[in-house]
Amino acid sequence: MLEGMTRIEDPQAAGLAALAGLIADETRAMCLLALLDGRAWTAGELARHAGVAASTVSEHLGKLVAGGLLAQERQGRHRYVRLADARVATLVEDLAARVPPAAGRGAVRSLRAASAGAAMARGRTCYDHLAGRLGIVLTDALTARGLLRQDTGFALTDAGVEWFTATGISLTPTGRRPLARGCLDWTERRPHLAGVAGAALCRHALEAGWCERIGSGRAVRVTREGERVLASLLGIPAGELG
Incomplete structure (x- = not known):
């Protein structure tokens, strides 16, 4: 000094x-x-x-x-x-998203590790909501249909709240957690849907069999039933989901 x-x-x-x-x-x-x-x-x-x-x-x-x-x-x-709590999950995911891409890749040690990494990039859970390419595709589809706004921060529109209700997805608030929040995706480098709505969508997708876990880790994939339902509800082509 x-x-x-x-x-x-x-x-x-x-x-x-x-x-x-x-x-x-x-x-x-x-x-x-x-x-x-x-x-x-x-x-x-x-x-x-x-x-x-x-x-x-x-x-x-x-x-x-x-x-x-x-x-x-x-x-x-x-x-x-x-x-x-969810705030710790947000902190960890946000920090991971700020790791330079080259630093996060490292040397691929095996075919199994490469396959696991690819599965995580395609779709995974981020604490209690969906992330990876799957999370981004769902977020973009909700936005394109006027159910979610991203122009002034993440927010469900009135039509979005009605869509969740009509789909049978409960949006029960928990504490001070926002209804919708953007979470920076560490593989896609873009925000996906988090908050109460993101957690409810993820929970419903797993319980209804739209998605299933791969092994015991965080990776998830869309099922045939999920492809059918998401094409019907959000107009997402099956090829974009995996």
């Missing part, structure tokens, strides 16, 4: 630095990205996913819980962790 200058302490700056430090570790980042599937994982599952020892991941999870990024619960002998 320059002589004669008085350092001004800023608690918010210190807090921001501490938060950034929590995420600035590759193992912890891998855990946070895995938990974007919206489900609870055990420490053992996350250790296998990250390729580290269970004791190592437990230490990292403890820091993330203490820092407010994860919530934990116990069932019998097992401890489960999940993202603390």
Whole structure:
């Protein structure tokens, strides 16, 4: 510090630095990205996913819980962790979307890894809403039909609210969460629909069998029934959905 200058302490700056430090570790980042599937994982599952020892991941999870990024619960002998809330999911996804494309690619280690990456890019869950190419196609279709506005931020139109109701998708507000919000997609580099509407659409698509999960990860794909329904409801050609 320059002589004669008085350092001004800023608690918010210190807090921001501490938060950034929590995420600035590759193992912890891998855990946070895995938990974007919206489900609870055990420490053992996350250790296998990250390729580290269970004791190592437990230490990292403890820091993330203490820092407010994860919530934990116990069932019998097992401890489960999940993202603390939708705001944490938004933070992680937004940061991932700002990773330079070249830095995010790295070396493809196997055909299996390449296939999994391609599936994630085609369609995946981002915490509790749909992302990837699938999420963008749905968002664009809602916008083209006048059900969603993006010109002044994301907002459902009156026709959009009526469409959700007529389709049997409940838009029950939860706390202070916005009805519609744009979430920057880290593979498409464009915003997809999040918020209450995005979560309701994703939940309905999975429960109604329009989409199905691929394996145990975040990747999803549209089913034949989903292709038929989405073509009827939103005019989306099947070829654009996968």
